[in-house]
Amino acid sequence: MITGAGAGRHMDAGTGTGTGTESSRSTENGRDTGPGRRAVAAMFGRQARLRWVHLVLGGALLMPYWLLSTVVLGSLDPQKGPLLQVLLYFAALATSLPMAAATALVPTVRALEGAAALALCAPARAGEVVTGPARSWAARRRTAGWFVLHLAFGGIVSGMTLAGTPFAVMLILRPSGFEELTRFWEDHGVPGPLPGPVLGLALLALIVGTSAGLGGLLARWAPVLLGPTPDERLTAAERRATVLAQRNRLARELHDSVGHALSAVGIQASAAARVLRTDPEFTAEALAAIEETARGAVAELDAVLGLLREEERGEAATAGPTLAGLDDLLRQLARTGVTVDAELAPGLDRLPPGFSREAYRIVQEGLTNVLRHAGPAPARLRVSLAEEWVGIELTNPLDRLRPGRPGGGRGLRGIGERAAALRGDCEAGPTDDGTMWRLAVRLPVGTGGEQW
Structure with a gap:
């Protein structure tokens, strides 16, 4: 028989008192890791680049639905001007998202989207992202919501990247080509437009910031929409x-x-x-x-x-x-x-x-x-x-x-x-x-x- 009461073993945990200040914590191996560097990493770092690829992938997935909506809506009124053409594109985007949500109810979509999110989106709570098929309607509805966000954000970033980037580069490299745009603004009462290079850099910053912001939102929502449902957790x-x-x-x-x-x-x-x-x-x-x-x-x-x-x-x-x-x-x-x-x-x-x-x-x-x-x-x-x-x-x-x-x-x-x-x-x-x-x-x- 056990011949005595077991003595509990106590392990003294080190209570290292951190004496470093915020400025000392912002330096690691001689490199600045303060807010400025973190902001640059959030905009141009590896994680930001992967999230941009993830958003472009969403834009590519949106294209079949958008083209189908464009064909259907365009057949309603073949005679349309430039303004109506632009409105048609936005209307096609609005009608293509419900079709995407309907196809996202297929159980295997969650497996594909979960794998893509883990590889490219880098969610903060990656362990909660499910890479298996959706086996309940609650999981399918969540997957549909995620798919709509992915495709909508991806369409926005893809459109800005494909249309805005060449225009911004043109403004930066060919300032003389900006004269026609200046006259257009003057004719419409826009005083003192910015110089072409400045506007081009601002447009590039807008594209990069939009990609980083929407990518961060997707990463935050991934565990919520692609994670297990309460029934699955139970x-x-x-x-x-x-x-x-x-x-x-x-x-x-x-x-x-x-x-x-x-x-x-x-x-x-x-x-x-x-x-x-x-x-x-x-x-x-x-x-x-x-x-x-x-x-x-x-x-x-x-x-x-x-x-x-x-x-x-x-x-x-x-x-x-x-x-x-x-x-x-x-x-x-x-x-x-x-x-x-x-x-x-x-x-x-x-x-x-x-x-x-x-x-x-x-x-x-x-x-x-x-x-x-x-x-x-x-x-x-x-x-x-x-x-x-x-x-x-x-x-x-x-x-x-x-x-x-x-x-x-x-x-x-x-x-x-x-x-x-x-x-x-x-x-x-x-x-x-x-x-x-x-x-x-x-x-x-x-x-x-x-x-x-």
Whole structure:
């Protein structure tokens, strides 16, 4: 048994007091990382360039819808002037977005858009962007909203890039060509227009700023529109909880079944090695016990691996020894030198199999702790059955001179988890006089046992 209370280990965390000022934080490896540099990076950095590519991709995806709308709207009035032509283009943009939203309801669109957003848009919470198909209408509606934003922003940036950039370059490189535009402004009462190079640079800055701003908005909205819906988050949380519960259960099974067998085999092998030459008869008996223990461990290991493989879940969930097999466990312990004074209530063999199996594991782990921590010391086991409760009480002498296991064990934690899963309670610790270790578990038969 565990011979003393586990001392909690405290790790002193460094509380490094940052003494650097804002000016010192704005310098890294001799380079200025202040607001000015961050603004330049936001406009022209690698992330800004990737987001521009993402927006241009959105503009390219918009083109089929826009051309279809242009053809349909243009056929309504073939005779139109320049102003109506411009209005037609904007009307085509407005009518093309609903068509894009309708096609975005296809489940695979979220997978494609999510992958593109992760690769190019660089969202702040990239881990929340889903790259799988939309499996619910809520997810499809969110994807449609994202697709419309992507195509609308992409159309704006693509149009400004394709039309505005050549015009800005012309204004910068050919100021003389600006005279006609100056006369146009003067004829319409626009006083004092800016020089061509200045206006060209301002137009380029507007294009770059629009691309950076719209790209940042898309990056901010990506986790919201391409992220999991509340139902998907709940499903993922339930799935993770199920996986963790299965892992914890598997860990308990391996610890209790295989761990008990290895402890018994280790003690039996050690005893056989000590009397190998002087008592061949005892050695042969110990080796036979080791063989029997190993065979039982292999059988239990197969049952535990059945849980891991999820094969024949109904049988695997109830496979393994029950309280009716405590006599075999006590006989096995007697071969290791542990004498157990057992008092077992009648009727234990009539308990539900799943419940009885978990109670058996609790007894097995308690006796294994006696074997590991108290050695060949006498122990007293009492299993009582009263109305709707099963009581387990195990006591053994407390050996304070015997060292504990390095790093502590997980036996008591596993016992507590099993008891909690069965809606029971567990107490473990030294008795008041400090001479005995006592483990007491109380389990309700009618609740929790059927799930096992």
